Amino acid sequence: MDERVFKPVKEASYLTAGNAWRYRAILRFFYQRYERMQHFLLPEEVLRHLKRFPHFRDYTEEQLQQDLSQLVEWNNLVPRQDTGRIQTIEEFKKRKFRYQLTPYTVELERMVMALEKMGDGYGGSLERTLFDRLLQSLLTLTERDDEGEHRVFHWSDERIYRLWQDVANDFHELTRNAMDYIAHLQSEKVEERMKEEAFFAFKEVVIRYLRDFMISLQRTSYRIEGLLEETDADFVRRLAERLADYELSIPRLEERPVREELVERRIGEWEDLKRWFFGDGGQEAELVYLQNTTNETIxxxxxxAQRLGETVHHMRSRRADYLHLAKWFASLETLDEAHKLSACVFGVFRTRHLKVEEPKGTESLDVEVWEAPPAPVILKPRITAYRERVKPNAADDHTARKRAVRETYLRRKEEEQLLLAELIRQDRIALRELPPVKPVVRKTLLSWIAKSMAHPERIGKTETGRPFRLEVASNRIIRLRAEDGVLEMPDIVFHFD
Known part of the structure; x- marks a missing residue:
């Protein structure tokens, strides 16, 4: 792990300090001017800006100097002496400074502003085009010429770097936005809104949005996985070396990074991309997790929506419907017409369903029910005291069949014992010395190994009760040949007492 992880971030102290409201107001003004390409500010400009707000009505120049000194100590600001407008020695002795934001503070303010815009929600989105853009960038990156060489290595280092930035940015934006949006849908606040009646009209839009994303994901993910599988380690290292060469070619005044560290960082980014699509070490891939989560959200x-619809339907008054049906029935002239209308509206009353075990004579849809041959149905009384009559049957004598089965089993076990007895030489069986054996012998030897390995001293007994001890004679692997194949196993020897 990088040693910088264990060090405190002193630059973030202004966010939680006792006078954080003053420090944050000062640095927010610095950041706003930084965004307008004004990197250096004088204390008078800062004080003039703060005096516009009621919170700083009693704010003095001495307090500002103290706050600026504290921010310099926390590495939020860098002071630089202003010598451009000095006209006297006294002005030079006063040491007027201009102040500039440090890179850490710029990133902290940018992050804080993003958090303020996000509010309490997760944000995020499921952009279908990100998969297409990522696929297109990977196709360009891994494209080969007629000779089988990757075209990307014929480009300049700058062009390769720009393409890699497109791949990395699309991948990070895809994963970050997708996870944030799924977390947004699974948050407690959204689940509470799903129970409101206003969500009923919004439901179709959300489901269509999620399904369109799933279709795009399934259409492009298989092609991306295929491209990642086809790339070998040599291509990834050559690509990482070209990217590192371009980064080292950029003139920087601070300490230059080590080339091998840059190469390993790019290789790690490529491995992260593959791990997101394929998983690692039996762990489920993030792609599969995203698919399952999206389906579960749908x-x-x-x-x-179904529960909400049932609730609304249950609470809705049916008075108008019943009045309409009543007027409809009242307008009919005969009872027969009323029976037909009742059957259409309410269905058949007191229906009885019968199930027959006999197969149907045909599967044709053109054959009506009354055209099929009838099937008999036996109706049983529905009383608790009813019992079916059972005819008494004679008891069959299976003594002869049992005796034959027993004799066959004993004969087979005796043959197995004779085969095993032939293998014992000087109270031992060395598996490396055995000729080709029968499958039943191989199974018996494996069962002996299992019994002895379960004992701490590797001791076991045969089926006839004869004790033995297992020994691994050497570290080499032997081949036990049988009639149905060859088994590679350790060099095992059985010693019998």
């Missing part, structure tokens, strides 16, 4: 939204 099912959850559908269930919420």
């Amino acid at each position: 099912r959850k939204i559908t269930r919420f």
